[in-house]
Amino acid sequence: KQEVTQIPAALSVPEGENLVLNCSFTDSAIYNLQWFRQDPGKGLTSLLLIQSSQREQTSGRLNASLDKSSGRSTLYIAASQPGDSATYLCAVGKAGSYQLTFGKGTKLSVIP
Amino acid sequence: EPEVTQTPSHQVTQMGQEVILRCVPISNHLYFYWYRQILGQKVEFLVSFYNNEISEKSEIFDDQFSVERPDGSNFTLKIRSTKLEDSAMYFCASSESGGSETQYFGPGTRLLVL
Numbered sequence: 001k002q003e004v005t006q007i008p009a010a011l012s013v014p015e016g017e018n019l020v021l022n023c024s025f026t027d028s029a030i031y032n033l034q035w036f037r038q039d040p041g042k043g044l045t046s047l048l049l050i051q052s053s054q055r056e057q058t059s060g061r062l063n064a065s066l067d068k069s070s071g072r073s074t075l076y077i078a079a080s081q082p083g084d085s086a087t088y089l090c091a092v093g094k095a096g097s098y099q100l101t102f103g104k105g106t107k108l109s110v111i112p
Numbered sequence: 113e114p115e116v117t118q119t120p121s122h123q124v125t126q127m128g129q130e131v132i133l134r135c136v137p138i139s140n141h142l143y144f145y146w147y148r149q150i151l152g153q154k155v156e157f158l159v160s161f162y163n164n165e166i167s168e169k170s171e172i173f174d175d176q177f178s179v180e181r182p183d184g185s186n187f188t189l190k191i192r193s194t195k196l197e198d199s200a201m202y203f204c205a206s207s208e209s210g211g212s213e214t215q216y217f218g219p220g221t222r223l224l225v226l
């Protein structure tokens with residue numbers, strides 16, 4: 001059974017700092033990996049999708065990398081802003097399946 | 113930008129009552145999903161739906177749950193006889209195709225069972 005772990009559970013950084021969020025998964029037979037943002041009491045906003053054949057994806061200040069063989073992904077946020085404060089979720093799509101398996105998330109606070 | 117919508121945003125019900133949660137997926141999407149998130153826990157997959165039938169379901173999705181696409185736009189999740197442990201945020205999602213595509217999530221329905 002796929003297990004997804006995100007470390008740290010919470011992170012606080014000063015505005016302007018670059019930061020990295022980590023995601024690890026136990027089964028490397030994945031189809032894709034998706035990073036989401038969740039604001040308190042709200043839905044999930046898709047940030048980036050990396051296919052299993054890709055190494056990284058970029059969108060604006062966000063860069064996500066994938067190392068399938070080691071079961072790891074990172075989300076790099078450049079020049080963090082207070083508006084980036086949210087919980088960031090990593091979710092893995094399994095080969096041959098439609099479901100996403102989620103990590104518990106990293107709660108990010110960017111201090112002005 | 114097209115988005116997934118869900119109604120109601122909040123629902124309070126008594127244990128044993130039936131509830132129907134409604135979703136309008138993005139219009140050109142063909143795959144639909146329900147997930148739930150119990151407070152403080154991970155988002156969990158419930159079911160996926162394609163071509164008017166369930167394509168995959170988790171062990172959580174037992175006989176008290178059902179899904180339906182009653183018309184060309186709505187996608188519903190019915191819980192027949194709610195239990196206290198059904199209290200959670202329920203998310204609907206849709207994707208253009210299955211497997212490799214981005215899943216887009218709605219804002220969720222917060223269900224409280226008393």
